[in-house]
Amino acid sequence: MKTLRPLQTIEKLENAEALDPIANRARDLVQAVIKPGALRDILHGVPIGHPLHPLMILVPMGTWLSAAVLDAIPGSQKASAILIGTGVVSAAPTALSGWTDWSEGHEQQLRVGIVHAAANGIAVGLYSLSLLQRLRGKSGKALSYAGLGVVSAGGFLGGHMSYRQALGANHVEDVPHRVEPGWHGIGALADLPEGKLEKKLLGEVPLVVLRRGSEVSVLANACSHLSGPLNEGELKDDGGDPCVVCPWHDSAFSLRTGEVTQGPATSPQPVFETRVVGGTVEVLLPHAG
Ligand code: FES
Incomplete structure (x- = not known):
């Protein structure tokens, strides 16, 4: 079976040199802020023997997905808002662990990763706005469903980085x-x-x-x-x-x-x-x- 044509364009991101200036600046910033030491090793996942980032993702993705289900059920607005807020708060440490792994990647991984991070940043913004609307008594559902779409696209790129580009994989498993x-x-x-x-x-x-x-x-x-x-x-x-x-x-x-x-x-x-x-x-x- 062939790869779906629209998905093939994602592979082109790997060689999009136009992304290098922003990716390199972001990498330098991350490396300047998160210096070698215990914190950086924890964010990488050294104590647990594999990357921490995939575990951290479960919290925002799980809460946002659950909120999407609840939003389809009348009378669940309050529970949805709590889940969305939990996801927004947990997105910060999740992103930190991802940025830390990403900053030690090679150039093709950096290019895909910067778009992955941008998509997730937009999703966090949409969910934050949705939460704000909900706190003001409005629906906020359109914004959170849009956030779910964008974070899913970001997650697809994360899968590409992990499984196609093997960032975080054990390179001596064989x-x-x-x-x-x-x-x-x-x-x-x-x-x-x-x-x-x-x-x-x-x-x-x-x-x-x-x-x-x-x-x-x-x-x-x-x-x-x-x-x-x-x-x-x-x-x-x-x-x-x-x-x-x-x-x-x-x-x-x-x-x-x-x-x-x-x-x-x-x-x-x-x-x-x-x-x-x-x-x-x-x-x-x-x-x-
Ligand atoms: S530390 Fe990255 S290849 Fe060895």
Whole structure:
């Protein structure tokens, strides 16, 4: 089945360079306001292991959709107004989490995202006006139904960003499916430089390797955020735990556990077990195959 023709135009947004000036200014503003640290990691969803934004969306969308149903039932005006007001209030933190993820995206994601944000901003405006009318004793239904239409269009673009453009997806989910079970040699221990990140290949899967003495740490090399090359990143010490910092957007991962120690990544890196047999470094990925 072919994609519906009107929907194909949405793909053109990805390459609409005219959006770059405003998208880049908005990204710089978001990054200046939401600085690296605990708040930014929470807004990304680092503590819950996947993006926070999709969860947050449930509140405004759920309340506004419920209000639309109630508006079709006579005598539900007061309940509708409460739901609409709840949605308007919850839209602020929802947008904040979305802006935070978006600000670490690549240019095609930024272009679609700025239109997604504009649509949602217009929807919030329509719902706010609807609420104002309701508080003045008027219907306000036309404005809230218009808001629902606009926020649905914005949601469609959000789906495009998440599923077509994979913003927020785990970019190393495939690794365990591409590695054969069991131990595999990746080269001589003596050939690994001491204390420096090194790239190795296991079949077609790139690995990032760190040797410290006879201890070897190995992670999948493509960053779980947007596939940045971790071997080109920097090493940092996180309270005695060696971490690799991605060169693209500064996500940091423990080299021992693969755990995210700093976003925007929310998914951990696949971490390999290692051993040295006869001078050769061997790796095993638990649950591979
Ligand atoms: S690709 Fe974005 S932090 Fe690694």
